[in-house]
Amino acid sequence: MQPLIDxxxxxEVVRSLKSGKEATVYVVRCGTELRCAKVYRDxxxxxxxxxxxYQEGRKVRGSREMRAMNRGTRFGRREQEHEWKNAExxxxxxxxxxxxxxPRPFGYFNDVLIMELxxxxxxxxxxxxxxxxxxxxxxxxxxxFLMQQxxxxxxxxxxxxxxxxxxxxxxxxxxxIIDLPQVVNAAGNNxxxxxxxxxxxxxxxxxxxxxxxxxxxxxxxEMWTRYEEGELHADTPLTGTxxxxxxxxxxxxxxQVIEDAREEAIRQRIGREQRVV
Numbered sequence: 168m169q170p171l172i173d174x175x176x177x178x179e180v181v182r183s184l185k186s187g188k189e190a191t192v193y194v195v196r197c198g199t200e201l202r203c204a205k206v207y208r209d210x211x212x213x214x215x216x217x218x219x220x221y222q223e224g225r226k227v228r229g230s231r232e233m234r235a236m237n238r239g240t241r242f243g244r245r246e247q248e249h250e251w252k253n254a255e256x257x258x259x260x261x262x263x264x265x266x267x268x269x270p271r272p273f274g275y276f277n278d279v280l281i282m283e284l285x286x287x288x289x290x291x292x293x294x295x296x297x298x299x300x301x302x303x304x305x306x307x308x309x310x311x312f313l314m315q316q317x318x319x320x321x322x323x324x325x326x327x328x329x330x331x332x333x334x335x336x337x338x339x340x341x342x343x344i345i346d347l348p349q350v351v352n353a354a355g356n357n358x359x360x361x362x363x364x365x366x367x368x369x370x371x372x373x374x375x376x377x378x379x380x381x382x383x384x385x386x387x388x389e390m391w392t393r394y395e396e397g398e399l400h401a402d403t404p405l406t407g408t409x410x411x412x413x414x415x416x417x418x419x420x421x422x423q424v425i426e427d428a429r430e431e432a433i434r435q436r437i438g439r440e441q442r443v444v
Contacts, residue, residue, distance in 0.1 A: 168180055168193070168195070168204060168206065168279060170276075170277065171204070171276055171277075171279060171281075174276075176197070176274070176276055176281065177195040177196065177197050177202075177204065177281065178195075178196045178197060178198065179195065179196040180193050180194075180195050180204070181193070181194040181195060181196055181201065182194050184203065184292055188208065189207065189208060189346075189348055190205045190206055190207045190208055190348075191205075191206050191208070192204070192205050192206075193206065194284060194292070195281070197273075197281070201284050202273060202281055202282065202283060202284050203270065203280075203281070203282050203283065203284045203285075204279055204280070204281055205279065205280040205282065206278065206279050207252045207278045207279075207280070207348075209248070251348060252278060252348065253275070254347070254348055254349075254350055255280065255346075255347045255348040255350065256272060256275045256280055258325060258347045258350040259271075259272040259280075259282065259347065260272055261323055261325070262319075262320065262323065262325070262347075265319055265320075265322070265323045265401065266319055266401060267316055267319045267320055267323075267344065268316060268341070268342065268343050268344065269343065269344050269345065269347070270282040270283040270284075270285055270343065270345060271283040285336045285338060285343045285345070286338065287337075287338060287339070288339045293336040293337055293338050293343065294336065294337055295332060295333055295334070295335065295336060295337070296309075296332040296333075296335040296336070296337055296342060296373060297331075297332030297333055297373065297435070298337075299337050300377070301374070301377045302377070303377050303378040304378075305377075306374040306375075306376075306377035306378040306381070307374075307378045307381065308341075309341065309342055309374055310370065310371070310374045310378070310381050310384075312341055312342060313335070313342055313344075313370050313374075314367070314370075314386050314405060314407075315402070316342075316344060317330070317363070317366060317367060317370075317386075317390065318390055318399065318401070318402075318403055318405065319401045321353055321363065321390055321391075321394050321399060322394075322399050322400050322401050322403070324352065324353050324354055325350050325351065325352070325353060326350070326351040326353050326356075326359050326362050326363045326366065327344065327347060327349075327350060327351075327362075327366050328349045328350055328351040328362045328366070329346065329349050329366075329427075330344065330365075330366035330369055330370065331366075331369040331370075331373070331431060331434075331435070332369070332373040332435070333434060333435075334346035335370075353394065357419075357420060358419075358420040358423060358424070360387075360391050361420045361421070361423075361424045362424070363387050363390065363391060364387040364388070364391075365424060365427065365428065365431075366387075367386050367387035367390070368387065369431065371384060371386075384407035384408075385407060385408055386405055386407050389405055389406065389407070389408070390405065
């Protein structure tokens with residue numbers, strides 16, 4: 168990040184905050200404020216099949232870029248890389264403007280995203296949802312808030328695609344949704360509903376540990392039905408109940424969701440084991 172220091176974008180790298188397969192996040196100082204710097208990794212280590220499913224339906228810069236991406240040329244792979252890394256930046260600006268509680272972006276510079284540092288009451292980096300114990304009434308409040316946040320995202324045509332206890336931070340003001348490089352175009356992606364349903368059910372399972380009645384709720388299909396009918400808006404009220412009509416399955420989407428669910432289960436198990444240690 169030395170070029171960002173040289174250009175005056177940041178003044179100091181304070182410390183590393185977290186490192187994952189997609190990026191390394193640092194706490195940086197910008198003037199008198201502490202912010203996050205997310206440095207994206209080369210995504211070649213991620214499976215193309217998984218990445219391609221998330222990218223389905225996303226807009227690209229032009230027909231030349233689309234043809235190159237479809238042919239898998241070197242230029243096309245670079246364009247895919249560019250598109251993948253820019254997806255989160257673009258989504259954050261749209262979501263902030265749409266009233267969704269996500270980190271506020273401050274700019275994107277050479278594969279580095281500068282954004283708001285989400286903190287707890289003492290000013291330290293906020294814990295993840297999976298790291299806190301909640302009273303049942305707070306769990307119900309968080310669930311209602313997060314369902315409305317997902318509605319707001321969907322009303323903007325976006326699905327998080329990987330929402331879980333690991334990418335929701337807990338602040339004194341409530342939950343904050345993070346990590347959106349895999350954000351899905353709801354209208355253009357054939358697996359969008361399956362991903363929405365997984366997002367919603369992940370939150371239901373996590374908060375249902377503290378408020379078991381939440382485990383009986385069914386919000387995803389209600390959201391999607393309203394969305395398809397053009398009746399979903401930022402503040403659309405939901406009941407959490409819906410008449411289930413059997414639809415013909417999409418085998419490819421079902422297989423991918425199973426694989427993603429398996430990966431999520433492994434991540435949750437590892438996270439619990441790490442917390443125990």
